[in-house]
Amino acid sequence: MKRVVITGMGALTPIGNNLNDYWTNLKAGVSGAGEITRFDTSKFKTHFACELKDFNLEDHIPRSESRKYDRFTSYALVAVEEAVKHAGINFEELNRNKIGVIWGSGNGGIETFTEEMIDYAKRDENPRFNPFFIPKIIADIASGVISMKYGLRGINFTCISACATGTTAIIDAFNYIRWGKANMIITGGSEAPITAAGLGGFNASRALSTNNEEAATASRPFDKTRDGFVMGEGAGALVLESYEHAMARGANIIAEVAGGGMAADAYHLTGTHPEGEGAVLGMHEALEDAEIKAEDIDYINLHATSTPVGDQSELVAMQRVFGDTPRVKASATKSMTGHLLGAAGAIEAIASIKAIEEGIIPPTINTKEVDEEWAGKFDLTLGKAQKHDIRYAMSNTFGFGGHIATAIFKRFE
Template identity: 70%
Template structure:
């Protein structure tokens, strides 16, 4: 099997529109939650989210090009451009038949779908749809657009596993390179879900926090007063390549991916297994593939969305794998970014890469009254970032339908 290294990263998040700003906010415990500006929330139960700040896609993409893409594809292009620059890639000098794109999104162009259906309903029944309606909406279009922009003719597809989506993409990319089916893959995920249908739909399923009086403190993973997740948007892009390929082109190597595990709860449409069965199996599979012991993990970036059942089941699964482990650093960065749905895994993988590089564990903010059963079981990195040598970082993501995906990042040496 080939070794797989990480040579570039790009981030577009509610707490920073590039990797540098994202990491600075993450390490300093900055919340990205605020009242929604995209639409009138007067009749909605939840009136806040983690939107991108000071962001205009036209600063990055020509207007004529942007009109062909839904926001989720625009976000993907912007994050990928940063990752390509970060990785010092000149595609003209590389074999682009051996470079692929595996990109994920949980909802694809849901904003475009909502907009077009509204326009149709307003009309006289004549089907007047935008000619870009379908290509703007379909989930796989981002991977296609990325490949077209850079002329990448290798393996190309989209992954969809709800909120585990971009971790699934990362694992697939890791495997294709390990199997020598590609030299390099652009991977990650993007999501643009802050619209009426998404917020209304998640409100109906009682998944979102309704702490409208204090948006910045609404996402409080592991806290007994948690009442749901805070929706976020954005993208994370990661360049993976074989070790040999990276060395040959003198690439900057940021870290190494060494394990990935996927499983299923096989339990409920939207709820997680009480004992975190899928999470447990996924973490074990990732550890086995990485050929390390649970004691080797220094930091876990948890899925921890701030839902009552989800957080508890994940901690139960972690306890099953690691046992009570007060020295194991755990944190929930969704307390700052909100939940980026299909893009969450990529953004949180970048948080792990930075933790491995900087030897800093980002905090869990807003959480003070921890579930009694887990208050002393782990170091939940409450309130402030903590310095620590991070040789191995684990990232967990779980999605509706019981999908689970876990990746392990190692300090490069």
């Protein structure tokens, strides 16, 4: 099968509106959490999230166009535009019949749906709907709009696997390219869940932190006092292409996709398996696919949402795969970005790739006291970034419904 390389990346995150700012703030341990500014949260248990900062959509997309899209689609377009520029692509010179888009979003247009239903309730005697209502809410529209913008006629679809979605999209793109079904695929994920419905729904499922007094440090993976995840928004985009295609067009190759593994917990609607069954299987599948052993992994970007049950099950899975005293280094970047749900795997893949590229492991911030059971067993890169030679990096993502996706990236050689 063909080798698959990464030649471009783009990021729109709560700690940086472009790739460079995102990575700079990851290394510096900047928290993206703060009071929600988009709507009144006084009636909710949680009042904070990781919103984008100083971001003006009209700086990127004209109002005449963006009005047709939900925020999650607009976020996708912004991140993809950066990734395309980063990859130095001139689509006019390439066979666009063999260039595809595989995108991901866990919620699709939840903001649009919320707003339209509120408006419908107010107009129950004379209902009116936005003519763009349906295309704005369907989750697959982002991949379609990306293809329309660049004239890409290859493989095109959207995958949904809850919070594993971004990684699932990357693995799918990896597979289609190495099978020879595409020369290049734009992949990643976007999410815009910070809405009244999103906040209320996750509050109801008791998944969100309610630590309003310490919002900036509320995302604290593995800490004894963790009480839930902090919701985030944004997008991450990657340009994947076959090694031959990249070399033929003289592309700068950033890193290589080594392997991917997908599995299921088959256990609970929203909770992870206490013994990490799906996570173990997913990591083993990824290692087998990459044709390496657990000891070859130099860094793991953990799923680590800061929920009491989820963090525990991931560490159990880590122990089962890597042993009692693994030398592998790990970190939880959601401590800074919050949880971008369907886009989490995309921005965390970018963090893993940048870690390989620069030999720097971004930190886990806010975590002060790890559960006694795990204290000293794993190097969670607490507090500050560390320099480390990284050849292979693993990125874990798990989603409601028991979905598991693990990707492995490697230094390009």
